[in-house]
Amino acid sequence: MKVNFAHKQSAHCESGVVSNLLRFHGMDFDEPMVFGIGSGLFFSYLPFIRVNGIPVTAYRIWPGQVFKRFSDRIGIKIERKKFSSPTKAMSELDKMLDQGQPVGMLTSVFYLNYLPAAYRFHFNAHNIIVFGKENGNYLVSDPVMEYTTEISYDDLVRARFAKGMPEPSGRMYYPVKVPGEYDVESAIWQGIRQTSDHMTRIPMPLVGAKGMKYLAGRLRQWPERIGNRQAILWLGNVIRMQEEIGTGGAGFRFIHAAFLDHCSAKLKNDKLFSISQQLTKSGDQLRDFAYYAGRVCKNRKSDTKTFAELGDMLEACAQREQAIFSELYEVSRSK
Amino acid sequence: MNKEHVPQDQENLNEGKLAKLYYATDEKGHYVKVNSIGWEPETVAMQQAWEVVNDDVKDAVELVRRGKASPLLYFIKKNIMTNAMVASYGGTAGFIVRLHCIPYFFNRLSRKRLERYAYTFRIKVEELTDIETIKKS
Numbered sequence: 240m241k242v243n244f245a246h247k248q249s250a251h252c253e254s255g256v257v258s259n260l261l262r263f264h265g266m267d268f269d270e271p272m273v274f275g276i277g278s279g280l281f282f283s284y285l286p287f288i289r290v291n292g293i294p295v296t297a298y299r300i301w302p303g304q305v306f307k308r309f310s311d312r313i314g315i316k317i318e319r320k321k322f323s324s325p326t327k328a329m330s331e332l333d334k335m336l337d338q339g340q341p342v343g344m345l346t347s348v349f350y351l352n353y354l355p356a357a358y359r360f361h362f363n364a365h366n367i368i369v370f371g372k373e374n375g376n377y378l379v380s381d382p383v384m385e386y387t388t389e390i391s392y393d394d395l396v397r398a399r400f401a402k403g404m405p406e407p408s409g410r411m412y413y414p415v416k417v418p419g420e421y422d423v424e425s426a427i428w429q430g431i432r433q434t435s436d437h438m439t440r441i442p443m444p445l446v447g448a449k450g451m452k453y454l455a456g457r458l459r460q461w462p463e464r465i466g467n468r469q470a471i472l473w474l475g476n477v478i479r480m481q482e483e484i485g486t487g488g489a490g491f492r493f494i495h496a497a498f499l500d501h502c503s504a505k506l507k508n509d510k511l512f513s514i515s516q517q518l519t520k521s522g523d524q525l526r527d528f529a530y531y532a533g534r535v536c537k538n539r540k541s542d543t544k545t546f547a548e549l550g551d552m553l554e555a556c557a558q559r560e561q562a563i564f565s566e567l568y569e570v571s572r573s574k
Numbered sequence: 575m576n577k578e579h580v581p582q583d584q585e586n587l588n589e590g591k592l593a594k595l596y597y598a599t600d601e602k603g604h605y606v607k608v609n610s611i612g613w614e615p616e617t618v619a620m621q622q623a624w625e626v627v628n629d630d631v632k633d634a635v636e637l638v639r640r641g642k643a644s645p646l647l648y649f650i651k652k653n654i655m656t657n658a659m660v661a662s663y664g665g666t667a668g669f670i671v672r673l674h675c676i677p678y679f680f681n682r683l684s685r686k687r688l689e690r691y692a693y694t695f696r697i698k699v700e701e702l703t704d705i706e707t708i709k710k711s
Contacts, residue, residue, distance in 0.1 A: 271597065403662070478619040490596065500603075526575065
């Protein structure tokens with residue numbers, strides 16, 4: 240059984256899965272649209288949550304939220320399921336494929352052997368679509384890949400029932416009802432408003448543009464506080480979170496800027512285009528930061544000066560984003 | 575980022591399997607999609623993360639060689655897992671897994687328990703208990 244499914248590559252797994260699934264159901268939303276309406280852009284630095292002893296930095300909203308917000312705003316009804324037994328989860332998947340329904344699911348990257356070995360850490364919130372079964376292998380549309388691939392039954396079971404934080408527990412989802420009519424314009428403004436609101440107006444130091452500033456301040460002290468080796472490891476993690484698949488921080492700035500660009504064309508609003516260009520600059524700045532940080536990691540020299548400079552760069556980014564999203568908030572509030 | 579500036583660094587860890595998608599601007603500042611085969615800082619950050627893993631594995635091999643740790647520790651490190659993760663695969667508790675990393679307790683494990691651990695690491699029981707190969711690696 241094989242569903243006639245059109246795969247399109249995307250930069251971010253969750254918005255890519257939503258975009259691909261909806262295209263199958265006859266709704267044409269590009270990836271930036273999904274990401275923007277779902278308010279995917281965010282920043283948070285959570286030093287009290289550690290993964291392998293390294294504090295968590297995220298340049299995006301937590302997994303699952305983009306899809307939820309997007310479907311709420313457009314009015315799509317989604318069926319979500321989670322399982323305790325792998326056999327049941329797989330037979331349910333087969334049933335859906337028999338009905339000609341491609342299914343989105345959460346998996347662990349560690350067991351997806353079509354990805355390059357270097358990417359396969361235990362990251363348990365990767366979204367893929369399974370759209371068919373041939374010769375015992377499942378046909379997979381992984382949004383970060385250029386082409387569709389295959390995965391064996393055993394590997395898919397492992398990936399869907401990986402352990403650790405967060406557990407996928409065989410979670411799968413598919414749209415059951417798509418609306419005939421929907422108001423894109425209001426959804427777009429809701430998306431923009433929430434993103435800019437969360438980036439600038441949450442009264443907590445660890446999230447949004449304030450979070451970036453906070454991280455910049457902490458980053459300057461790392462070499463003294465935790466020693467050279469650790470400081471470089473932590474810095475490496477900040478770039479990894481910024482650039483790796485499905486988490487790319489600067490990449491998200493560009494996706495959001497692309498969203499604003501598309502919206503300005505759609506709504507004939509020039510203001511959005513000029514903000515989009517500013518956001519592009521902010522993304523470029525973040526990439527510069529990653530570039531220098533990469534240099535520091537490569538040379539393994541972390542005198543306090545380099546970290547101070549990196550902190551300054553990040554703080555400049557924070558200021559710029561604060562300005563951009565405050566402006567965006569003002570624009571969206573009147574709509 | 576201008577589409578001309580999208581990095582295409584040959585030295586990457588993608589094994590030719592992956593060319594990531596980027597959104598980049600054209601001359602007028604409008605967004606288009608561009609593929610990129612790799613970028614240096616990203617590669618450096620990933621290499622660094624793998625170095626930590628490889629160091630851990632090396633340390634584990636050394637401990638196994640000296641008889642201070644059981645093969646279980648080696649396989650946990652090799653699969654980048656934590657005790658808690660292995661425990662939830664094997665249906666036990668984290669501190670039990672830590673005990674089983676000590677040779678004294680590991681050598682007394684039942685066949686059933688060994689099979690569970692072997693299943694966790696996707697290997698055979700013989701491979702799990704084969705200390706000589708680990709010592710050589």
